[in-house]
Amino acid sequence: MNIIEVSHLVKEYKKIKKERGLRGAVKNLFVQNTETVRAVDDISFSIEKGDIVGYIGPNGAGKSTTVKMLSGIMRPTSGEILIDGISPQKDRKRVVRNLGVVFGQRSQLNWDLRLGETFELLKRIYQIEDKTYTENLGTLNEIFQIDRFIDTPVRQLSLGQRMRGDLVAAMLHSPEVLFLDEPTIGLDVEAKYSVRKFIKEVNQRGKTTIILTTHDLGDIQELCRRVIIINEGAVIEDGSLDELIDKIAPYRHLIIDFYHPVTIPHPHAEIVSVREARSVYRFRKDEITAARLIEDISHTAPIKEVGLEEAKIDDIIRTVYHQRKASVQS
Incomplete structure (x- = not known):
């Protein structure tokens, strides 16, 4: 059963072209030339319930843009997205109740509150019942031992503690789909281990569907049953990691x-x-x-x-990028 359906997804935006030199600077004050840039270029894929999928590519490939459209933060220029049969553009509130989102470089925690107070605030926002909240927090505490720093103000948490807090916050309302954008960025070895353990356990316990974007290929090898590789806004590979390795190396x-x-x-x-x-x-x-x-x-x-x-996974991914670049140039 597919829980995510993406069909011919396109995202375009306008980019101002500025002319160089003194004459160009003066001209730019009065005339603005724009060009259309495609950040996401006709992407289609489907994801089954309970899958962990690596969504990877170089910087500027369109990964985060795709995740923002899937979660309803950004509207596509064209194409269709269905999360459990519902469009995040047409009924975002309903879809969001079934999503968890973690952006590795942006925390959803309130820096002016204790970590536990942030969880309480999210409990009210998502209207989580007391019993469900207590059970979920207890289960997540078994994985992360957040009770050790739950009374610490968010601004005083270490990077690793803050990431654990963000992951717990994303799962408090029992979402069926979890989007993780660079969840291990900047973390030390121990913190990365904890995050990977968390991803495995929430997937196994609740059959949570997870889309993971990352530059850490260790995350891909450790967690993902399938990889979708995107470059210059387009999908260039989609399949199991083993199949990709057999194909490329x-x-x-x-x-x-x-x-x-x-x-x-x-x-x-x-x-x-x-x-x-x-x-x-x-x-x-x-x-x-x-x-x-x-x-x-x-x-x-x-x-x-x-x-x-x-074959090393980073060499495999590098080869895919180079093959795509060569085919585009030819």
Whole structure:
């Protein structure tokens, strides 16, 4: 069952073109030339209930603009969005009651209140029943231990504590859909672990659908079953992370340390380097398994130690961007 439907979504805005130089500066005072820029360019996708989807791309790709339109903060130029069958542009209040939104660089917490008072304020705004509020706060406290700083003024919270507070605030009203825009930005290792743990648990406990935009590819590897890659306002890849890796980088590297220097060729692998008793083999995953390759080579010479290198996710994403750029230029 699809809980999010996006069809031919477009967002355009006007950009003022300023002429350079003294003459241009004077002309700009009286005449303003504008051009139309497409921040989001005919995007379509659907997301099933309970999925965690990584929505990734370089700076300026249109990620945050898309999230703002999905959450009803911004209106699209054209196209349609349905959240659980409801348009956020036509009935934003109804949709918002079913959404949680966290922007990593903007807190929804009130800096002049204690953290607990902010939660109480949100309880009234969303008209959360006492029993539901208590249960939700208790469940979220099990994950984040926010009781340790719930009486601390928001302005005195650390970045990690504030992010935990924002995540709890976004989930107090039991939304079915959670939008997370750079939730781990600027956090240390321990805080990132806590945020990732939170995302996994709210997804598993309540089948919460989560769209995650991030530049931290560790978040993608750790959390996402599916990735949508956007660049220059358009979707360039959409599928499982494993499928993307197989498509872009079908090769693996097998590192073999022998007891003595030796070079052993194999029909289904290329030797990319040999250094003393170490050989590195490059092979396609769809042609031969690492186990079979090791077994074949071990029949010729005894093996001391082996290692296996998978393609790195950041290299995969970089390759996708470059391929898109090359195709546009050609």
